[in-house]
Amino acid sequence: MRCGDGSLYCGWTVDLDGRLDAHRRGRGARYTRGRLPLNLVYWERWASPGEALRGEARLKGLPKTKKEALVAAFGLEGKSPSASCGREVRAGKGADLSAAEPP
Numbered sequence: 001m002r003c004g005d006g007s008l009y010c011g012w013t014v015d016l017d018g019r020l021d022a023h024r025r026g027r028g029a030r031y032t033r034g035r036l037p038l039n040l041v042y043w044e045r046w047a048s049p050g051e052a053l054r055g056e057a058r059l060k061g062l063p064k065t066k067k068e069a070l071v072a073a074f075g076l077e078g079k080s081p082s083a084s085c086g087r088e089v090r091a092g093k094g095a096d097l098s099a100a101e102p103p
Contacts, residue, residue: 002041016040
């Protein structure tokens with residue numbers, strides 16, 4: 001998620017819409033509570049919670065420039081909040097987190 005201060009927040013969930021709503025209501029992670037508004041700018045679908053945790057760790061380990069390149073390639077930045085709920089856009093399972101180009 002892109003926070004109101006321009007920073008990026010990364011986490012995993014089994015309910016993307018519900019978790020995004022909780023963050024936007026100030027009931028998500030402590031980090032995001034003081035950084036509203038929030039917009040979903042990148043997401044991936046994983047087959048299991050274990051895979052999601054590993055993907056989250058890899059994403060968090062990327063330099064900010066690569067994270068920003070992933071966000072730009074994903075194409076949700078600047079769209080309306082309703083377009084970023086994750087219903088219409090699908091990322092491939094296990095997207096290459098080391099590359100900046102879209103798949």
